[in-house]
Amino acid sequence: MAGETSQGKSLEALLSGRLSDGGIACDRRGFLRGAAVLAGAAGFGILPAKPVQAGEGRGHGLSFFGDLKYPAGFARFDYVNPDAPKGGEVATQVASWAYNQNPSTFNTLNSYVLQGDGAYGMSLTFASLMGGTLDTIDNLYGFVAEEVEVSGDGRTYRFFLNKAATFHDGSPLTAADVIFSIETLKTDGHPSIALQLQHVEEAVAEDDRTLRIVYAEGTPGSIPLTVAGGVPIFSAAWWKGRDFKATLSEPPLGSGPYKVKDFTFGRTIRFERVKDYWAVNHPTMIGSTNFDIVRYEFFRDRNTAFEALKKGTTTFREDHSSKSWATAYDFPAFKNGEVVRDIVPDGSPSGAQGWFMNMRRPKFQNPLVRQALAMAFDFEWANANLMYDTYKRTTSFFENSDMKATGEPSPEELALLEPLKAEIPPEAFGPAILPPVTDGSGRDRKVLRAVQDLLKKAGCTREGDRWLLPGGEPLTFEILDDDNVFEPIVGSYFSTLKLIGIPANFRLVDAAQANARVRDFEFDMTPFRSSMPVYPDNYFKLIFGSEAADQQGSRNLAGIRNKGVDSLIGTIIAAKTRPDFVNACRALDRVLRAIYPWVPHWYSGTHKLAYWDVYEHPETLPPYGVGLLDIWWLNKDKAQKLGKGI
Missing domain, CATH: 3.40.190.10 (Periplasmic binding protein-like II)
Structure with a gap:
């Protein structure tokens, strides 16, 4: 407020x-x-x-x-x-x-x-x-x-x-x-x-x-x-x-x-x-x-x-x-x-808002599983039926800014990504990853088939009306929150997941308990929003850096640990010019989106x-x-x- x-x-x-x-x-x-x-918007009409x-x-x-x-x-x-x-x-x-x-x-x-x-x-x-x-x-x-x-x-x-x-x-x-x-x-x-x-x-x-x-x-x-x-x-x-x-x-x-x-x-x-x-x-x-x-x-x-x-x-x-x-x-x-x-x-840049997956937990350690879970959210249905068509889909960690990656990587971005090829997902070298645009039905068959294909590719198996992880554990998860304002939207997401055999639970707790659980990383998924600095700032380390992944109270809720991400953060922090900073942010955006640490939300x-x-x-x-x-x-x-x- x-x-x-x-x-x-x-x-x-x-x-x-x-x-x-x-x-x-x-x-x-x-x-x-x-x-x-x-x-780039500074300087308003005076010397x-x-x-x-x-x-x-x-x-x-x-x-x-x-x-x-x-x-x-x-x-x-x-x-x-x-x-x-x-x-x-x-x-x-x-x-x-x-x-x-x-x-x-x-x-x-x-x-x-x-x-x-x-x-x-x-x-x-x-x-x-x-x-x-x-x-x-x-x-x-x-x-x-x-x-x-x-x-x-x-x-x-x-x-x-x-x-x-x-x-x-x-x-x-x-x-x-x-x-x-x-x-x-x-x-x-x-x-x-x-x-x-x-x-x-x-x-x-x-x-x-x-x-x-x-x-x-x-x-x-x-x-x-x-x-x-x-x-x-x-x-x-x-x-x-x-x-x-x-x-x-x-x-x-x-x-x-x-x-x-x-x-x-x-x-x-x-x-x-x-x-x-x-x-x-x-x-x-x-x-x-x-x-x-x-x-x-x-x-x-x-x-x-x-x-x-x-x-x-x-x-x-x-x-x-x-x-x-x-x-x-x-x-x-x-x-x-x-x-x-x-x-x-x-x-202001709208930044990143979504349900962040706790990748410290085994169920979220396979990127294909994370990609499948992210793909299953039908934003188009939720926006039309629950949010009065007032929002746009968040696709980037740098949403609504020139730091957002779009299309194919530029030569400047590729120059930063190529040395990290062994450390980062190959998808980072292609078009910037976007969530699917559904038909708005809440049960888009094409998208649901793609979700299940990803789960199979990840080594998951179908047993009756449920999916099992490669180790045999049921694929299920919980979204932790201290406010019921998202409950209808969460419900629409869960309804889509249920269609393909993935049960999920919405856990509503009081604010003090939610604060403590998030601080100690005791959650599967939780909603989080963070706007990104528009200058080379150490905050990138706090939210995406490996060092912060296990630090109690850290903003790296997803637990991202990636040497390529750390290297790009270092490049961002060391940037001396605005173009260098923007290109490094775009490269980082590509890598983060290819890691699939979240189910992206929306912005206004x-x-x-x-x-x-x-x-x-x-x-x-x-x-x-x-x-x-x-x-x-x-x-x-x-x-x-x-x-x-x-």
Whole structure:
């Protein structure tokens, strides 16, 4: 759901939520929007500013590709309303999460560790050295750090901190606090965070306002930007004597634009805007963080969440249910115009969403079996009969972007694939693999025959009305989920499988149990969504790399272990130009699709918004996010009239 702002957000921005019918990555312009953008779209009608480059002295920003959009001394971001009024409340729900977060509940205020179910929104309370934008793909601008200087070899970054930066109690935010944050997350943080911070070789406070960070030789180019724009800054003094990994029931001292106002574990948490915030007039904050109160509500199921919007318990919702969008807006508040809807184009890559198969389990280790199971899903029937023809079929891990592989491999892609011929499936050298397009009947005979032919080729045998794996075990599986929104679609998939003798089960468990089982890889299949970075980022290792396959809490849910994939990830991370990066991503896409680790789902390409008519935003929205907390504000006259948002 719409969510967190750019400043003070964590590495969480690099990781996206699990689902969409689907899920959404939080709206926060924070670090290089890993879920965010169609590459090559930066630079919107102004002369570009020069980013700091290795060995060229201090600069006000960092950029992975190309130049910075905003020059030194810029007044504000182009897409904000600098005169947006402050005040009011926005109440929404959780539909995107990362690390230990759980969309249905929470039992700790620390969302940066593996343990517990972390509260959503805590990154609102922490600042970072730098922050990104909603109108560029890879720009970072100074925040806590006013300027940055990069050594000639690109390994050493010196940050010059803003003297005005403080924590919420007025104590100064110093280089020692940044070092404490890095070291704490490196040793005790969630594995997905700690893995990236292992590249930090040294962090030194030259003085209270000067920080030097040295990275190990061979560190991926994205890691320094991740640290600059993604590490939340904790108070070393506040955490002294406290166990970072223990359950946290006391709001920690923060450094961001909001602080925790109150909460009830498992139900709701409210954040209040820090009125005397040190950065209230900072160029990156002008026109932003306009709500006095931000409230997140937690619900066990989506029907209850929708009822909350109807009643006004929540006031803003991004609707990911095609059924509710098509049929459920018939309640009085919508009919009389108190609740309004809007469809906003989504310029972000849609990424990868599907049911991911746990290839650690023997039943899924034969690629032909995986291919057969993927082929059996009749998307055309489900889209027409269950999703109101509102979706397009996902075919790529880089869907809706120029990183998606299409047709035959280009010469540039082949140059990357040929040396890996012994490690990757031969199908990667042919046309990019696509799921079949069925006749929409739910029982396309041609497709079902192809599914069974694949099973025979895999060594499976038919015994009566069921299929047996080569070892003699029945071919059956379970889809694990903590939300019943997919149940009708799962049911249609299972009905097709049943026609050919493959029984399957839908296991619905509570969110905490699902979170724990996915974290420990105790599942057959589970739905998952991840948008891909649009720059050479270490996140590719976290989601597809062999090293992450057995790492508890890893995003490599399928358990992909492939030397060719690892090699291509290395090429992606080492890319120095945009074309090199795109070609490597396309090559990786071909290989991943040929591995068949998933049953691909669908995507929309738009944001479907429903909200009480008390909120407003600039006429033109930025391309890479709804920006609820970045650019929206409350119309106080409307709020008084409707009694909402006040």
